[in-house]
Amino acid sequence: MTMAYLSLGSNVGNRRKHLLYALAQLRADHATVSMKTAHFYITEPVGGVVQDNFLNTAVAIDTKRSAESLLALVHQIEQAQHRHRFIHWGPRTMDLDIIFYGDEHINTKTLTVPHPEAPNRRFVLEPILEISGDDRAIQRQVSDWLAETDDHQQINKLS
Structure with missing residues (x-):
């Protein structure tokens, strides 16, 4: 099993519903042994495209999936939420990113872990720090x- 940290965000439609759906799918996955979820955060979009604020969270998943298999699951969840990739950094119903996969460094055509933009995204880092528990390396x-x-960027933690 491997502890993976994922970032989730939505800024189109019912953002909370989209996140709750994704969390339920991750939790129900046959390979998920345990899962810890951060609070939800309201954040401003990045990238210069005019759009609504995001609702973000993060999860720590103890999974039996390989990194590539987890990526396939993430893409399935995004597609089920009608994720479209028309505009780089544009609005989206669901955005799921694998930030860490254990202590592995992965650089393939389809997956880079740790996520290369994570160090530049407070909305990714703060929720992960919240759920990192006793994972000293991630902390x-x-x-x-x-x-x-x-x-x-200001991010607002919801209660």
Whole structure:
């Protein structure tokens, strides 16, 4: 089993419903042994495209899936939520990214882990830090990235 950290976000339609659907699909997956979910956060979009704010969260999943198999599941969940990839950094019903997959460094045509943009995204780092628990390696990496990031975006944690 491997502990994977994923970031989830939505800014189209019923954002909460989209996130809850994705979380339910991840939890119900036959390969998910356990799952911990961060609070939801309201965040401003990045990338310069005018669009609504995002609702974001993160999950830590203890999974029996390989990284590539987990990526396939992530894409299935996005497609079930009618995710379209027409505009880079544009609006989306669902955005799921694998940020960490254990302590592995993966660089294939379809997957790069740790996620290359994670150090620049406070909306990814803060929720992961919230759920990292006793995972000292993730806590240290995420804390270092937070200390070094130029992203001063305000994110608002929901109760």
